[in-house]
Amino acid sequence: MVDWSGGNDTGKSPRQDAIWACVARLGRAEAPQYLRNRKVAEDWLTQLFEAEIAAGRRVLAGFDFPFGYPKGYAAALTGKSDPFALWNWLENRIEDSPQSNNRFDLAGEINRQFGGRGPFWFNGLKRDVDGLPRKKTDYENSFSERRLAEKRAKGAFSCWQLGGAGAVGSQVLMGLPVLARLRRRFEAAVWPFEPLDKSIAIVEIWPSLTLGAAPAGQIKDAWQVREVARTVSTLEPDALAEMLAVDAPEEGWIFGLGHEDRLRQASAQPPRLTNDCFALPPGVHWTPVREALVLLQDRLTPVTGSETMPVAAATGRILAEDVVAARSNPPLPNTAVDGYGFFGGKAAGVHRMPLVEGRAAAGDRPGLVPLGSAVRILTGAALPDGVDTVVLQEDVTVSDGQIAFHGPIKAGANTRRAGEDVVQGDVALTQGARIGPAQAALLAASGVGDVSVRKPLRVAVLSTGAELVEAGNTAALGQIFDANRPMLLEMVRRFGHEPVDMGRVPDDRDALAARLEAASKAADLILTSGGASAGDEDHVSALLTEAGAMTLWRIAVKPGRPLALGMWSGVPVFGLPGNPVAAMTCALIFGRPAMARLAGSAWEEPQGFEVPAAFTKNKKHGRTEYLRARIRDGQAEVFASEGSGRISGLSWADGLVELPHDAAEIVPGTIVRYIPFASFGL
Known part of the structure; x- marks a missing residue:
């Protein structure tokens, strides 16, 4: 997205009213680029387009000035109603250098063709220009003052005004020749005059359509192009197609006009995860638990949008931004x-x-x-x-x-003392904090009425396998009841997220693909169990591999080990093991902190306690082990069997004993780390 300028070179230091551009992909915006003059900007755009085409990507390039004039002007000036005839006409006549250009003289020349009193007005030169009025005095315009788009976009300026606050007339005169060259060089498609079926698609934008003032300390132009680029890059194909369905063959149109609410909603959406966010470093085979957790922490970002709601209704939600105290607590001594x-x-x-x-x-x-x-x-x-x-x-x-x-x-x-608890203007709670009863009390005492919170993370839970039968039904020999789905749905709920039951799918790749597609539309994260390894019937990992977005994390953990991580239609997928004990363990150790991060919370480490062991074990080096355990008489007991098929051990236990990656000789009295299920939120 580009914020254009009709003026001269603005110097080395970034400043307002210069040319600013910003690139965004999947809701992630790069740093805005300061482009001091149109020559620098055209070179930068050329290099960007060449690089993107070479990489096989397409570009939606937005420019913040009108692509056309009110109806009838192009034909009156060029003899054709084709807007590109006007673009070429201007390209042949505009003279431009970093320090000077002829826009005011050309505007005067055009005005003289129509009687010398319009349609252009405003002269920024010290000398007079024949036919170009300095002010809108004795001004005459035989064309409409505004395009239909400007009439509908409240606050938009006329393209005839060449200077003054908000004027875009000079940007049009100096911008259309550049667009004409870019269109020709890259065979670009220009909206809404042409179908956007080329590698480079050029659209007209107006950042003020949905954006107001920039945050304190930021240059408005730079902030606006960043926000527009970030927002547009989050749009789904259907939404984008709907916004582009415009019939304005001569005047052009402002992208998003009539869809302001949808754009504002999109602006509140966080960036999507990239398809390679789960890729492991080269050479990694068996990943230690701590390393896997660090990788997840580094690569996951929030995927939920935000909304504003009263504090009293926001308990259980995660703050989307810092909350500043509106009043000191106590307000007076x-x-x-x-x-x-x-x-x-x-x-x-x-x-x-x-x-x-x-x-x-x-x-x-x-x-x-x-x-x-x-x-x-x-x-x-x-x-x-x-x-x-x-x-x-x-x-x-x-x-x-x-x-x-x-x-x-x-x-x-x-x-x-006044403010000894919280001082007005200080941060009362930081972004990522979950609002519980105590946090709600603090916010209310600080005079905060409404807060910006993350929308609940929707987690789709799906069981896979031909052997599964719904509990309560009749199971044939060789079939088992689906224990994972009710377990995982309840875990998701207790973690503070919104569970979405996607049922069971047999070992049928087409059926699984259809169910994954449905889940991607209903949820922000898909949690599957079974089919996550590399066998003949491991269809989850196979489908994610075919989609080009799957990494099988072989984690040095017991129980568990294979964890299929990938993306389906832009939604992250966590493929858990099919064994219920391993599924629960992996959901606690890896799934819970990952869900919290995707939901907008801080990374969550469970609180463990050092206690003496009441068991004996000779642990080998090379993997972290989690034993089902409970505390009795101040010591950690472990379940009699470590077999992953013993589901009864999960209900017997109150928590897990974590044995480290290195070898360990455990005898009664050895200090071990015990993590109660309550520390995981269960």
Whole structure:
């Protein structure tokens, strides 16, 4: 996406009102490029287009100026209503260099053909130009002041105005000749005049259609092209096709006009994962658990969109951005006890002070207490002016309108400072935090009404295998009941995500492909069990391989080992082992933190505890092992069998014992790491 300029070279330092361009792919925007003049910009675009075509990719290139003029102008000037005739006419007459150009003189020449009072106006030169008015005084225009697109796009400027705030007239005169050369050189297709069936597709954009002011400290032009590029690169093919379905054969059109809400929704979407995000480094065969977790942490990014909702309704959601306290907590100094307030500390001995009338209670507006006097004050009340210290009521006697108490007492005793919890303007909670009861209380106390939160991560759960039968039905010999799906659906729910039940699929590749396609439309992540290895009936890994987006992670872990990771129609797929014990273990160790990251949360490490073992084991070097375990009498017991088919061990256990990658000799009393299921959110 390109923000154009009709002016001269803007110098070495990035600045506003220059040419800015930004490239984005799958919702990931590169750093905006500062292009100081049109020669530099045209060279940069040429190199970009050549590189993308050589790589076999297509480019949607947006430019922020009109591609056509109001109806009738092209024919009046060139004799043809074809907008490209006008492009070529301008290319043959515009003279341009980094320090000067002839746009004002050419505009005056055009105006003289139509009577000398329009359609162009504004002269930015010190000298007068015959036929070009400096202001819109005695201005005459035989054509429409605006295209239909400008009439519908609130705030859009007329292409006849050559200067002043927001004017695009000079950009059109200086931009169309460049587009004419790029179109010819790359055989590019230009929207909406031509079908976009070429490697380079050129469209007209107007960033202000959906974007407002840039964040503080950022150059608006640079920020806008980045946001537009990022947003457009997230659009699905159907949405893109709908926005491009426009009939404007002469005037052109603004991309996205009439679809502003959809663009705003798309702008809130995070970048998609790339197809190679699961690729392992060359030479990796058996990946240690810690290394696999680091790889996942580095390569996964949030895939959920965001929405704004009241704090009271946002519990369980993940913050999409930092939340700044709207008010200090407490907003004013207040008392922590029931008692009597006055100013200053008191030394040892008996102190007597007159008591003012009334009292200060929670919710009262602070009053004024004269120096040397005291006031009755109740817990939570804001300290009146003239009060900074409170003595407990049980330490005080009251008689004849005065109080008496023994010192010493320090200044500030029994009070809370304003903002000692949270200060207005400070970050109360950071992006990625999940809002629980305590977080909701903090936000409410900080005066925050609405928060931007991530939409729930939708996790599709799918079981594969011809041997599976739904529990409750009749199972033939050789068949088993599907234990994984109900287990994984409940795990997803307890992890705080939205489970989507995609049922069971037999060992049929076409049926599995259709179900994966349905799951990709219904969810943000697909979780399968079974078929994740490299055997004849391992159709999950085979289909992902055919799709060109599969990596079989052979992880040095027991139980588990094969973990098929890939992409299906842009949605990440986690192929878990079919064995329920291995499926649950891999879902806990790898799936849970990955889901949290995809949902927009921080990477989640389960809390483990060092406890003495109540078992004996000779562990070999080369893989991390997870044993079903529970705590009894302060020691970790493990299930009698390590067999992955013993599902009963999962319900027997309260957690897992993690044995490290290296060899270990475990005897009763050896300290081991125990991770309770509660640390995983179960």
